[in-house]
Amino acid sequence: MRTFISSVYLFLYAPIALVVLFSFNAGRNASEFTGFSLAWYGKALGNTFLVSALQNSLIIAFTSAGLAAVFGTMAALGMERLSPRMRALFDALFAAAIVVPGVVIGIATLVALVAVFSFVNPTIAALWPGGKPPQLGLGYGSIIAAHGLFSMALVTMIVKARIAGLGRDIVEASGDLYATPLTTFRLIVLPQILPSILAGFLLAFTFSFDDFIIAFFVAGSKTTLPIYVFASIRRGVTPEINAIATLVLVASLLLILTARVLMREKKSKSGE
Amino acid sequence: MRVATNTKRNLITAALLAPAAAWLTVFLVLPFTAMLVFAFGERAPEGGYQAAFTFAQFANLPTRAAAFWNTLLLAPAGALLCLVVAYPVAYFLAVRANPRYRLILVSLVVVPFWTSLLVRTYAWMYILGSRGIPNLLSMIGIEDVRMLNTPGAVLLGIVYGYLPLMIMPIYVSLERLDRRLLEASADLGGKPVSTFFGVTLPLSLPGVMTGVALVTILLLGEYLIPQLLGGGKVFFIGNALVDLFLQSRNWPFGSAIAVTLVAIVVVVLMVAMRIAWKVAGTRQVDLV
Numbered sequence: 153m154r155t156f157i158s159s160v161y162l163f164l165y166a167p168i169a170l171v172v173l174f175s176f177n178a179g180r181n182a183s184e185f186t187g188f189s190l191a192w193y194g195k196a197l198g199n200t201f202l203v204s205a206l207q208n209s210l211i212i213a214f215t216s217a218g219l220a221a222v223f224g225t226m227a228a229l230g231m232e233r234l235s236p237r238m239r240a241l242f243d244a245l246f247a248a249a250i251v252v253p254g255v256v257i258g259i260a261t262l263v264a265l266v267a268v269f270s271f272v273n274p275t276i277a278a279l280w281p282g283g284k285p286p287q288l289g290l291g292y293g294s295i296i297a298a299h300g301l302f303s304m305a306l307v308t309m310i311v312k313a314r315i316a317g318l319g320r321d322i323v324e325a326s327g328d329l330y331a332t333p334l335t336t337f338r339l340i341v342l343p344q345i346l347p348s349i350l351a352g353f354l355l356a357f358t359f360s361f362d363d364f365i366i367a368f369f370v371a372g373s374k375t376t377l378p379i380y381v382f383a384s385i386r387r388g389v390t391p392e393i394n395a396i397a398t399l400v401l402v403a404s405l406l407l408i409l410t411a412r413v414l415m416r417e418k419k420s421k422s423g424e
Numbered sequence: 425m426r427v428a429t430n431t432k433r434n435l436i437t438a439a440l441l442a443p444a445a446a447w448l449t450v451f452l453v454l455p456f457t458a459m460l461v462f463a464f465g466e467r468a469p470e471g472g473y474q475a476a477f478t479f480a481q482f483a484n485l486p487t488r489a490a491a492f493w494n495t496l497l498l499a500p501a502g503a504l505l506c507l508v509v510a511y512p513v514a515y516f517l518a519v520r521a522n523p524r525y526r527l528i529l530v531s532l533v534v535v536p537f538w539t540s541l542l543v544r545t546y547a548w549m550y551i552l553g554s555r556g557i558p559n560l561l562s563m564i565g566i567e568d569v570r571m572l573n574t575p576g577a578v579l580l581g582i583v584y585g586y587l588p589l590m591i592m593p594i595y596v597s598l599e600r601l602d603r604r605l606l607e608a609s610a611d612l613g614g615k616p617v618s619t620f621f622g623v624t625l626p627l628s629l630p631g632v633m634t635g636v637a638l639v640t641i642l643l644l645g646e647y648l649i650p651q652l653l654g655g656g657k658v659f660f661i662g663n664a665l666v667d668l669f670l671q672s673r674n675w676p677f678g679s680a681i682a683v684t685l686v687a688i689v690v691v692v693l694m695v696a697m698r699i700a701w702k703v704a705g706t707r708q709v710d711l712v
Contacts, residue, residue, distance in 0.1 A: 157516050161532065168547060227444035230444075233433070233436075249452055253644060253662065256686055260456050261451060301451045301452055304444055304447055369666075382648075393546075
């Protein structure tokens with residue numbers, strides 16, 4: 153049994169370790185390690201295409217996770233106040249956003265946006281007073297919108313779970329002591345749900361940062377980091393890609409660990 | 425007065441939900457409606473969509489039968505293979521592992537799942553490619569072994585990518601198992617093997633169900649693993665969709681396939697919930 157368990161752990165980590173190891177390879181050859189070097193990291197960070205893809209990914213992940221954190225928290229608070237039937241409707245829609253495969257979310261968003269553009273763009277052009285009319289198109293906006301959908305569902309679920317474990321008595325006590333609802337929210341509710349909001353934000357950030365398939369459909373001419381990595385893989389494996397891949401792994405790992413610490417803190421505080 | 429307070433209360437509720445509701449409508453409900461409409465349309469001569477009402481796209485589905493077969497065979501096969509590897513690990517973590525290290529061991533299982541699937545799958549291209557294991561094999565005289573771009577490689581990638589997601593729900597259901605039941609079984613003369621098959625395994629079935637359903641549903645929409653490890657030979661529905669939308673720009677046909685995929689996901693989900701209901705009886709079933 154122990155041998156089996158150890159080999160499963162080896163199975164889980166060996167491929168990752170290999171990518172990391174070969175990112176430090178001095179040679180160009182992908183099959184033998186010829187010495188330690190940071191050269192490929194330098195090369196990767198000097199690659200303007202790669203750096204702009206990284207920038208795009210960061211902008212998109214930050215914006216979509218930020219929007220999701222704010223709107224998702226609002227939705228979680230709002231759903232508390234709804235009738236059971238309306239609440240079930242929102243639950244179903246959020247569940248759909250999570251269960252429907254990313255490939256389909258990407259397609260649906262693409263189809264809908266192009267339909268809207270093909271109607272709006274000629275209208276703007278017809279009404280534009282002169283010069284070149286602005287054109288709506290795929291890009292940051294469409295990726296942020298599509299990522300925001302999944303992320304919002306994620307944040308709402310996490311924050312809702314936290315709200316469910318929240319003591320109602322202390323909120324009522326605050327009202328009895330003549331605190332305005334806003335003051336109660338700021339001083340009582342927000343501090344308690346903040347860790348779960350942050351955890352939701354980080355999970356959403358990681359999701360957006362790692363997402364390939366949705367962005368692949370709705371990115372237009374914008375390149376995100378996973379799209380860049382995917383395209384490079386098809387051109388052939390180089391140590392430079394290993395360096396990028398290692399950076400991606402480290403980034404998502406740090407975000408996830410932080411999110412998990414925040415979610416654990418939430419659990420211990422509620423005394424579970 | 426009371427009416428006024430209620431109105432105010434409703435306004436606040438509406439304001440809190442407005443952004444999410446708008447988002448869900450514009451980026452979930454509308455797109456799916458549009459896709460449904462597209463699925464009954466025609467391909468415009470230059471690609472894209474042209475308004476029509478025809479069932480031709482759905483009648484065309486058999487031309488992509490290979491993608492459907494691969495998905496409908498390899499997704500459940502991959503999930504079951506995952507289960508075979510995952511169950512002993514979950515059992516070890518929940519029952520056998522030293523409680524002092526349990527949390528660390530569990531975390532170590534989850535961490536890979538939360539890192540980029542693209543990067544992890546690409547690592548296998550490396551290992552299975554001609555410079556990887558086949559290269560090592562040729563050193564000991566076994567020549568011309570092909571590993572990459574085979575159904576086996578895709579299955580391996582699936583097990584690798586989704587193993588953590590299978591281990592977790594089983595681990596959770598085993599961890600909640602009442603130890604007194606195991607002691608009772610032993611007191612009544614049950615041998616370890618019969619305790620396992622008579623008590624432990626049945627009580628962990630909700631977790632098993634959750635894991636299999638979760639992994640199968642996610643695999644139905646998989647794109648990266650077949651693309652990178654199947655090399656265009658082991659196409660899934662997801663790969664067909666990318667091809668139809670981004671290469672051949674046949675949007676109505678693509679929409680018909682996407683609608684069918686969603687229908688399959690819904691059916692699998694409903695069947696899974698049905699079975700889970702039966703297996704679990706009144707016990708609670710956790711989906712994550």
